[in-house]
Amino acid sequence: MLEREQGDVAERGYVLIADMLNHLMNGELEAQSAVAAEIVEVGERFGDDDLVALGMMELGHSLVRLGRAPDGLRLIDETMVAVTSGELSPIVAGIVYCNTISFCREVYQLRRVREWTAALTRWCARQPNMVAHKGVCLVHRAEVMTLGGAWDDALVELGKLSEELTRGALNQLARGDTAYREGEVRRLRGDFALAEESYRRASSLGREPQPGHALLRLAQGRREAAAAMIRRVVAETSRGLPRAALLPAHVEIVLAAGDLDAAAGACRELGEIAARQDSDAITAMSWQARGALALAQDDPEAALTASRRAWHAWQQIEAPYDAARSRVLIARACALLGDADSCALELQAALETFTALGARPDVESIAPDKGSRHGLSDREIEVLRLVATGRSNRQIAATLFLSEHTVARHLQNIFTKLGVSSRTAASAFAHDHHLA
Known part of the structure; x- marks a missing residue:
């Protein structure tokens, strides 16, 4: 049909979308970027706002994937301005909303996900007959709620994804994501049987759990x-x-x-x-991982620095659960450095957050039991009893068929839970509290 046209037309830009997506599916990011730029040029030349938005969105995505995050995110932001200002047709607006939020989830641009999910929610409310994006919208909202610590609200939101809202390809994909997100909340709350069921359902729907x-x-x-x-x-x-x-x-x-x-x-x-x-969330994850590794390597100074940076980053993102987990790492580092008071303060702050969220496994991992175990696991009790007999990490490892690194990690956890900073103090605690 295009070949019969006497001159260039805007429709050529829409046909180019197929080429652009083909390059994306084949992992040809440079080629995808070039075609997306051509689509933008065609749209601008013919004054087609929808075409410009579609091309600019994909150009931004490809630049981010190519490692040019600042340039790509700038284009994505420009595209979303056109969407939120009402310049685009409803069909294209829905496509841009969902594709951009999904992409920002992939690259951990969590602030943008939070902002644009709220905008998508308002947009969906103004489209009473629209079903194509409602399921996706519910999943996005539930993810934002989970990140922000509103776990009960997230489960309610996920429960709204009824059969009525699963019409259309996008909503069918959302079903698998819904099951996985339910599993995540259940796992964090310690409802392991329900989490298992949710992960299995996600797998059956084609979503890697x-x-x-x-x-x-x-x-x-x-x-x-x-x-x-x-x-x-x-x-x-x-x-x-x-x-x-x-x-x-x-x-x-x-x-x-x-x-x-x-x-x-x-x-x-x-x-x-x-x-x-350019992602605060990936940076936070990186610092948190470094902190945990440094603790396992018996380097509390490095662990303290990395864990504090992770905590500050999670605070900026407004992710209370992850921030609390960073504080547990900070507490463990303080304990190894002999700062028992700071260790106790960090653990108390983390415990308050975990309790408020309903993160039962995390509460149980750091809060002393009402009985005589003082929050220690069975394996940690075994390690503590052997420490109290004066055995070295190597001897304990041989006795329990563990690696020395694993024994050292258990010992760090024991120090944190008991609020002590040395083997001698841990041994004394064990004897005083009839754990040895």
Whole structure:
């Protein structure tokens, strides 16, 4: 049809969208960027605001993927100005809203996700007969609520995704995301059976239930299963930005398994991604992973610096749960440095946040029990009893069939939970409280 036209027309720009998406699917980012720029030029020449917005959106996405985050994000922001000001047709506005929010989730531009999800919610409310984006909108809102600590509200929002709202390809995809997000909230609250069910449902709907499912196995004490899961999905995922969602969990799980080399490699990779991306969230994840690794390497000074930077970053993003987890790392570093008072203050602050959120596993991991265990796990009790007999980390490792790194990690956790800073003090506590 275009060949029959005497001159150039705006429709050529729309046909180019197919070429642009083909380049994206094949991973040809430079080619995608070039075609997107051509689409913008055609749209501007013919005064087609919809075409300009579609091309500019994808050009921004490709630039971010190419490591030119500031340039790409500037174009994305310009596109969203056109959407929120009502310059675009409803169909294109919906496409730009959903694609841009989904993309910003992928690259951890969480402030933009929060702002534009609120705008999408208002836009959906003005489209009473629109069903194509409502399911996606609900998932986005639930994610924002989860990040902000409103876990009960997030579950309510996810529950609204009824069969009525699953018409259309976008909403069908949203069903898998909904199940996964439900699993995440359930896991964080300690409802492990319900979390398991949600992750299985997500998988049946075609949504990879990782890294949440692996973290569930870790919370259940099944470290080998957790490690197998996370290693498998990391190996299957291409290097670079797509792995940012997996690497923090990878670090946490392999540290628990005593594999410091794997954790160090994941930390380096996460740091490289953070350096390329203009993302506060990825930066926070990188610092938090470094803090945990430094603790496992018996470097409390480095752990304290990294964990404080993570905490400040999470505070800026308004992510209370992640900020509280950073404070636990800060507490552990303070304990190893002999600063028991600061350790206690950090743990109390974290405990208050975990309690308010309903994060039962985290509460139980740092709060003394009403009985005689003082918050220690079965394995930590075993380690403490052997410490109290005067055995070294090497001897304890041999007795319990663990690595020395794992024993050191258990010992750090014991110091944090008991509010002590030395083996001698831990041994005295064990004897005084009939734990040895």
